[in-house]
Amino acid sequence: MKYKITLIICCLFSSFMAAYAQSEIITLRVMTYNIRHGAGMDDVVDLDRQAKIIQDARPDIVGLQEVDSIVPRSGKVDETAYLAEHLGMYGTYGPAIPLSGGKYGVAILSKERPLSVHNIPLPGKEPRTLLVCEFQNYVFATTHLDLEEENRLASLPIIIEEASHHEKPFFICGDWNDEPGSKLITTMKKNFVFMNNITDTSSSYTFPANKPTITIDYIASLGRVFRSVRSKKVINEPVASDHRPVFLEVRFDQPTDVHSVTANEGNLPAEDIYDLSGKKVTNKKLSPGVYIQKKKDKKRKFVSKD
16 A cells, blocks of 8 residues: 655645644653563563652653553563553554464553553564554554564555644654664654754763663654644663653643645645744745744644545
């Protein structure tokens, strides 16, 4: 099946507009953590150890990868439910494959109950999944991409297609098995803004946990939908898993209701239009792509669906 990246075209007959009111600024504490089914670098399965790491960071939402559900190697525990109960959060599980009579996949822990949940298959030699939870003011997704580059790249159009369907700020995190200079991450930067440090320095490395040498765990947003990012860091935890968790605090505007409008060159003055990197668009005619209109107290994102 062919997946087509949704085009955001401001000069089509009609499109959908999301206006982001700036009267209320939301602060969201975000974490991504590959928990290796609870097993640490010492190969001891200890979810309490991982729960404490999450608890100490006080996140509002966490994307987890390599999560077991009723699998013998991790004591036949529903790991999502266990962590959610111990942290006082809602747990949402996205199974990717059956494993030893149980399941294996990704999960999202959140302080807020999701309004809707989607679990979308992604390509992989070992099948992968994209878990998407919608909340009142934003959408949050997590995934663990395949080890083979071909499958990682094939996953990207599916992720962009899903992200472009939402009129709320879209955040995504996970273990993407690729380094910052890779083709995948370079391509993603055309649509996504990476919010954690992904420079080639030891402070941004996430794997392996005991002596990290590479960055493969990320937190990003579809476009620059946020005001600022604070406290971004890789948590110095060398034992509890084979990955180190990534944490940050993002501030963004509360979205308003979505309104349908007619978008054409007449009501989209070029001086008000920016691409998703924040650069002002200077051309009179807008090429197919994703754009944000800034106007005094409002920020508008135009989304067409074909």
